[in-house]
Structure formats: structure tokens, C-alpha cells
Amino acid sequence: MVKICCIGAGYVGGPTMAVIALKCPEIEVVVVDIAAPRINAWNSDHLPIYEPGLDDVVKKCRGKNLFFSTDVEKHVAEANIVFVSVNTPTKTQGLGAGKAADLTYWESAARMIADVSKTDKIVVEKSTVPVKTAEAIERILTHNRKGINFTILSNPEFLAEGTAIADLFKPDRVLIGGRETPEGQKAIHALRDVYAHWVPVDRILCTNLWSAELSKLAANAFLAQRISSVNAMSALCEATGADVSQVSHSIGTDSRIGPKFLNASVGFGGSCFQKDILNLVYICECNGLPEVANYWKQVIKVNDYQKTRFVNRVVSSMFNTVSGKKIAVLGFAFKKDTGDTRETPAIDVCKGLLGDKAKLSIYDPQVSEDQITRDLAMKKFDWDHPAHLQPLSPTSNKQVSVVWDAYEAIKDAHGICILTEWDEFKNLDYKKVFDCMQKPAFVFDGRNVVDVNKLREIGFIVYSIGKPLDSWLKDMPAVA
Numbered sequence: 001m002v003k004i005c006c007i008g009a010g011y012v013g014g015p016t017m018a019v020i021a022l023k024c025p026e027i028e029v030v031v032v033d034i035a036a037p038r039i040n041a042w043n044s045d046h047l048p049i050y051e052p053g054l055d056d057v058v059k060k061c062r063g064k065n066l067f068f069s070t071d072v073e074k075h076v077a078e079a080n081i082v083f084v085s086v087n088t089p090t091k092t093q094g095l096g097a098g099k100a101a102d103l104t105y106w107e108s109a110a111r112m113i114a115d116v117s118k119t120d121k122i123v124v125e126k127s128t129v130p131v132k133t134a135e136a137i138e139r140i141l142t143h144n145r146k147g148i149n150f151t152i153l154s155n156p157e158f159l160a161e162g163t164a165i166a167d168l169f170k171p172d173r174v175l176i177g178g179r180e181t182p183e184g185q186k187a188i189h190a191l192r193d194v195y196a197h198w199v200p201v202d203r204i205l206c207t208n209l210w211s212a213e214l215s216k217l218a219a220n221a222f223l224a225q226r227i228s229s230v231n232a233m234s235a236l237c238e239a240t241g242a243d244v245s246q247v248s249h250s251i252g253t254d255s256r257i258g259p260k261f262l263n264a265s266v267g268f269g270g271s272c273f274q275k276d277i278l279n280l281v282y283i284c285e286c287n288g289l290p291e292v293a294n295y296w297k298q299v300i301k302v303n304d305y306q307k308t309r310f311v312n313r314v315v316s317s318m319f320n321t322v323s324g325k326k327i328a329v330l331g332f333a334f335k336k337d338t339g340d341t342r343e344t345p346a347i348d349v350c351k352g353l354l355g356d357k358a359k360l361s362i363y364d365p366q367v368s369e370d371q372i373t374r375d376l377a378m379k380k381f382d383w384d385h386p387a388h389l390q391p392l393s394p395t396s397n398k399q400v401s402v403v404w405d406a407y408e409a410i411k412d413a414h415g416i417c418i419l420t421e422w423d424e425f426k427n428l429d430y431k432k433v434f435d436c437m438q439k440p441a442f443v444f445d446g447r448n449v450v451d452v453n454k455l456r457e458i459g460f461i462v463y464s465i466g467k468p469l470d471s472w473l474k475d476m477p478a479v480a
């Protein structure tokens with residue numbers, strides 16, 4: 001029986017392994033983690049992450065061929081294939097701080113694999129890593145191998161949160177990179193056989209190690225670049241009277257451009273886009289390519305500009321001050337259908353408003369008060385470390401309240417900021433909302449979810465990213 005062990009029971013390790021277990025009933029899959037609370041949650045009725053369809057998959061296999069455990073060493077020792085899906089945060093100190101990937105967790109996993117292994121293993125990079133990480137990992141494994149053969153593969157993950165199960169069931173492609181040696185090719189085939197249980201073979205792409213590693217960074221950079229491009233257009237739309245949704249639709253019908261990923265927003269968030277682009281920038285700089293580095297850096301600069309621009313719109317529209325005013329923040333997760341708040345634009349927007357002394361009432365259907373409090377207190381990049389290494393829960397901020405109902409957040413507010421595109425925000429009773437707010441009542445839609453004309457008819461002053469401006473806003477300074 002093939003045994004798979006995955007180190008790291010997070011957003012990638014958990015769902016990916018659950019789907020492998022479901023599709024390959026004859027393979028035993030064990031997901032291990034150093035974080036006991038996370039493993040306990042995977043073994044309970046309340047999984048540690050919210051992901052549509054995940055509960056079902058886990059329930060079908062858990063206890064049969066899918067297991068979650070903190071006994072990392074035992075299960076690594078027993079496995080034929082070891083996936084490594086641990087955090088690869090941005091370095092905060094030392095060489096490359098603020099850009100380079102911190103491979104501490106990867107390196108400690110590799111050393112542990114070398115220490116406990118008694119049989120040959122295929123070691124699979126699932127985490128997103130800098131190009132040439134496989135080479136470094138190979139060195140660690142082979143220098144400590146005690147006669148055991150380790151073959152390393154790169155198998156980056158392309159799932160998006162909120163649609164992880166659908167993405168895993170029907171991936172656009174599975175990418176496997178390996179050495180062009182007989183051992184490397186044999187390992188590629190072994191991993192390809194796992195995915196071939198449900199992925200058509202023409203969608204399983206096999207490349208060399210470095211192409212696979214770089215393709216992951218490149219894919220995220222291209223996706224993020226599309227959002228920054230459309231967000232840059234949204235600023236121009238506001239200045240000219242064009243409508244960004246119409247522009248996106250018009251350009252997206254060109255089959256060479258395509259319609260997806262052209263939604264203007266308050267900015268992209270999520271644990272990976274910024275981290276991976278910073279990593280790419282660092283690799284370019286290290287390889288003597290400053291022009292290429294600057295090109296990609298601009299994607300992040302435009303994203304930061306978009307968040308700042310949004311805060312400035314809110315403050316300038318509300319008579320240039322939000323001091324002491326209640327602002328309802330609807331949505332805190334970085335996108336809908338997830339409770340994940342890593343690098344969510346809501347953090348920067350809320351911090352910007354708090355800087356102007358606003359009183360925030362925050363509602364998100366999937367994010368807890370504790371999480372929001374931690375996010376608003378945490379330093380940049382601290383979030384991307386295993387839970388036990390993160391700062392302890394800080395005391396809550398008196399200017400912030402977290403509530404469990406959108407109407408409660410909105411009551412007596414001067415303005416509403418929509419920061420996540422949860423469906424329920426489209427369907428609020430906006431007449432009722434208007435009646436319970438201070439006047440003039442403002443809506444700042446960072447996700448283009450509301451019907452702007454309908455809200456203006458009710459009496460709201462509405463700002464929606466990249467849409468023709470309300471006459472009220474036309475006289476306000478457009479940018480910082």
C-alpha cells in the first residue's frame with residue numbers, strides 16, 4: 001500500500017490531501033502538523049478552515065484512509081511519499097527582509113525527514129518556494145541521508161480559497177517538476193499515477209524542477225498583475241466618467257484577454273499574491289535583473305495605492321474627517337466564501353480609518369472577533385507563521401466593535417464600507433439600512449456589489465470603485 005504523509009495541515013495540506021484520499025481509496029494519507037489545536041480541529045466536527053464542500057470530503061474518508069495526527073516523525077518515517085506544505089512567509093529580519101521567502105519551516109521539515117527516515121522517499125514540494133529551493137533541500141536531505149535515497153519533486157498548488165474543492169476536483173492542470181535523471185523520472189511517474197486517479201493525463205504537466213518552481217511564482221504574479229491593471233484602470237474611470245465594469249467586459253470579450261480576473265476591487269489580498277511577488281522581485285534582484293524586479297514591484301505598489309485611494313475617498317467625502325463617526329465595515333475576509341483574513345485589504349482600510357479616528361463596527365459572516373482583533377494589532381508578515389509562534393491575543397481596540405449581524409453594524413452609522421463581496425451584502429434591505437443611518441448616509445463599495453442607481457434613488461451618496469462618480473464626490477479630491 002502506498003502511504004502518503006503531508007507535513008502541514010493548513011489551507012493547502014488539509015483540502016489537497018482530503019481530495020487525494022477521496023479519489024485514491026487504496027492510498028493511506030496522513031496529514032501531520034506541529035499545531036495540536038489545528039489537528040484536533042481536523043479530527044472534530046468543526047474543521048479549522050471554512051471551505052465549501054470540504055466537510056463532505058473529510059467526512060467520507062476520515063478514519064478510513066485519511067488521518068490527521070501530531071505524530072509527525074512516525075508518519076513521515078512510514079510514508080513512501082512525503083508532501084511538504086508548511087508556511088513559507090516573507091522574511092522580516094536579516095538578509096532579504098521584507099522580500100525573500102523565509103524557509104525556516106521548510107528547512108526544519110527537511111532536516112526532520114532526513115533524521116527519521118529509514119526507507120527511500122519521494123519528497124514533494126507543495127509549498128510555494130523560490131526557484132532553486134529543491135536544490136537546497138536536496139543538499140540537506142543527501143548530506144544527512146544515512147544511505148537512504150530521497151528524490152525531490154516540485155508539485156506547486158494552484159487552488160484558490162473559497163473554491164478549493166472544486167479546483168482540486170477539476171484542476172486546469174497539475175504541475176510536476178523533477179530531475180531529468182532516471183530516478184527523477186520514476187518519481188514523476190509515481191506522483192502522476194496518484195493524480196491520474198481523477199485528473200486526465202493531458203492535464204498533468206511534467207517539467208524540470210526549476211520550471212515547476214518558477215511557474216508557480218509566475219502564475220500568481222500574472223494573476224495579481226491583472227488585478228492591478230484593472231484597478232489602475234478603475235482610477236482612470238473615476239477621473240473620466242468611464243465605468244470599469246463596462247471596460248472589463250469590453251476587453252474581456254477579446255479571446256486573447258479573456259473575461260476572468262478583471263473585477264476591480266479595493267485591492268487584492270490573500271496569503272500568497274503579495275508574498276510570492278515580493279519573492280519574485282527578490283529573485284530578480286539576486287540575479288542582477290533590477291528592471292524586471294521593478295516591473296513586478298509595481299503590481300504591489302498599485303495594490304497599495306488602491307487601498308490608500310479607497311480610504312482617502314471615504315475620509316474626503318465625509319467632510320474630510322471621520323473622527324468619532326461610526327463606520328460600518330461589511331466583510332473582513334480577503335474574498336467571499338472563506339474565513340481567511342491573511343493580507344486582507346480590510347486590514348489596511350480599517351487601519352487607515354482608525355488613523356483618522358473613526359469608530360468601526362465590523363461584520364463578517366465567517367471571521368471571529370478574536371481574529372479581527374489580532375489582525376488589527378499584528379505587524380506586517382507576522383500572520384504567516386505557525387499559530388504558536390504568533391503574538392498572543394492583544395487587548396481589543398476601543399474604537400473597534402465586532403458584531404454578528406450586518407444591520408447591527410450599520411445602525412446609526414455615518415457610512416458603510418463594503419470590503420468583501422459576500423452575497424448577503426447584495427441582498428440587504430437598503431431602504432431599511434438607509435432609515436437607520438445618520439444622514440447624509442454614505443456607501444463606499446470596494447467590491448462593486450451594490451446597485452448604485454438604486455441606492456442613489458433611496459438617498460445614499462454612493463462611491464463604487466471605478467464607477468461614474470456621485471455629484472457629491474466630484475468636488476472632492478480624487479487621490480491622495
Ligand SMILES: NC(=O)C1=CN([C@@H]2O[C@H](COP(=O)(O)OP(=O)(O)OC[C@H]3O[C@@H](n4cnc5c(N)ncnc54)[C@H](O)[C@@H]3O)[C@@H](O)[C@H]2O)C=CC1
Pocket residue numbers: 007008009010011012013032033034035038072085086087088105106108109126127128129157158159160161271272384385386387
Ligand atoms: N493558501 C492557499 O490558498 C495556497 C497556499 N500555497 C502555499 O502553500 C504553503 C502553505 O500554505 P497554507 O496551507 O495556506 O499555510 P497554513 O499556514 O494554513 O498551513 C501551514 C501549516 O504548516 C504547519 N507547520 C509549519 N512548520 C511545520 C513543521 N516543521 N512540521 C509540521 N507542521 C508545520 C503550521 O503549523 C501550519 O498549520 C505556502 O507555501 C503557500 O504559499 C499555495 C497555493 C494556495
Ligand SMILES: O=C(O)[C@H]1O[C@H](OP(=O)(O)OP(=O)(O)OC[C@H]2O[C@@H](n3ccc(=O)[nH]c3=O)[C@H](O)[C@@H]2O)[C@H](O)[C@@H](O)[C@@H]1O
Pocket residue numbers: 128157158159160161162220223227260261262263264265266267268269270271272273334335336
Ligand atoms: O497561491 C495561492 O495562494 C493561490 O492564490 C490565488 O488564490 P486565492 O488568493 O485563494 O484567491 P483569488 O481568487 O486568486 O483572489 C485573490 C485576491 O484577489 C482579489 N480579486 C480576484 C479577482 C478579481 O478579478 N479581482 C480581485 O480583486 C480577491 O478578492 C482576493 O482578494 C490564486 O488564484 C491561486 O491560483 C493560487 O493557488
